[in-house]
Amino acid sequence: MRMTFACPAKINLTLEVVGRRDDGYHTLRSVMVPLELADELQIAASNRFSFTCSDPALGGDDNLVVRAARALEPIPGYAVTLRKVIPTQAGLGGGSSDAAGVLRAAMVGAFGRSYAMDWVALARSLGSDVPFFLADSGALVEGTGERVTAVGALPDWHVLVVKPPVAVSTAAAYAQLDRTPPSSRPRNTSSSLALLSALQRGDFDDVERTLGNDFHDVIASTTPEVARAIDALRRAGATNALLAGSGSAVFTIARDAQTIADLDARLDLDGAYRRFLTAFAHSRSWRGSVALQTAQGKP
Numbered sequence: 001m002r003m004t005f006a007c008p009a010k011i012n013l014t015l016e017v018v019g020r021r022d023d024g025y026h027t028l029r030s031v032m033v034p035l036e037l038a039d040e041l042q043i044a045a046s047n048r049f050s051f052t053c054s055d056p057a058l059g060g061d062d063n064l065v066v067r068a069a070r071a072l073e074p075i076p077g078y079a080v081t082l083r084k085v086i087p088t089q090a091g092l093g094g095g096s097s098d099a100a101g102v103l104r105a106a107m108v109g110a111f112g113r114s115y116a117m118d119w120v121a122l123a124r125s126l127g128s129d130v131p132f133f134l135a136d137s138g139a140l141v142e143g144t145g146e147r148v149t150a151v152g153a154l155p156d157w158h159v160l161v162v163k164p165p166v167a168v169s170t171a172a173a174y175a176q177l178d179r180t181p182p183s184s185r186p187r188n189t190s191s192s193l194a195l196l197s198a199l200q201r202g203d204f205d206d207v208e209r210t211l212g213n214d215f216h217d218v219i220a221s222t223t224p225e226v227a228r229a230i231d232a233l234r235r236a237g238a239t240n241a242l243l244a245g246s247g248s249a250v251f252t253i254a255r256d257a258q259t260i261a262d263l264d265a266r267l268d269l270d271g272a273y274r275r276f277l278t279a280f281a282h283s284r285s286w287r288g289s290v291a292l293q294t295a296q297g298k299p
Contacts, residue, residue: 003110005041006036007101008281009092011244011251014192015213017177018185025144026174027191033138034281039085039094041101044111046079053082060189064095068102068126076111089167091245097124100133111177134284140196154280155202158260164225165272170246175286208240217245236266
């Protein structure tokens with residue numbers, strides 16, 4: 001028996017870094033949405049655990065898929081195959097989504113047994129973005145990633161993602177932000193809360209006005225390839241262009257697929273800049289994650 005799971009990329013429509021804790025973690029507020037751009041996780045019965053990745057460079061034991069499987073003690077006797085589509089070191093959450101794919105597979109019995117787990121705590125132990133990918137929707141993400149408030153049904157909006165030929169170190173990006181004294185970010189004036197409301201209303205204009213990422217100016221000013229991608233999107237006619245996570249990918253959103261296709265056609269970038277025409281991902285029947293409800297003490 002084989003089961004296949006889509007592991008979607010994500011973009012941050014907002015990303016506010018609101019503090020730095022004594023343990024080195026940063027506290028955030030961010031509205032994230034999943035994309036149709038996705039890796040594919042295939043699980044097949046086997047007499048022992050094995051992992052194969054379509055990108056051999058990512059096929060080692062340090063892959064988050066292997067780490068997630070090992071967290072399911074005992075490690076399941078299944079063959080796991082990952083087909084990579086989401087570019088790495090892009091701020092699109094591919095590795096975190098792959099790990100969440102393993103957890104979601106376990107939640108629905110794909111490994112031939114049931115588990116009694118605090119799924120959010122397990123997800124958080126694997127990475128700060130992993131809990132988001134259990135929400136099965138867009139979400140407001142707070143704290144160090146463990147507080148996830150699902151948006152619900154998402155609008156039918158479209159996205160052009162551009163991956164410049166450069167990697168951005170997340171640690172280095174945070175180090176650059178830490179050189180600037182943090183400003184007060186009261187929750188009741190948060191751009192993330194304002195955007196969450198606009199997204200739930202399906203108000204594109206309001207969402208577009210509220211887009212923001214604390215890393216955007218820092219990374220664009222220090223990484224010429226990122227700055228070039230942002231400039232190219234704007235010159236092609238994009239009314240918004242934003243860094244994805246801490247980079248290096250950038251994206252623009254639009255109401256319809258034709259607008260995105262037209263922007264892509266006008267984009268003046270060479271082949272080293274990879275492009276992905278995609279859209280907000282929709283669950284077949286959005287439910288809000290059972291895992292999140294359990295973790296938050298809800299019935």
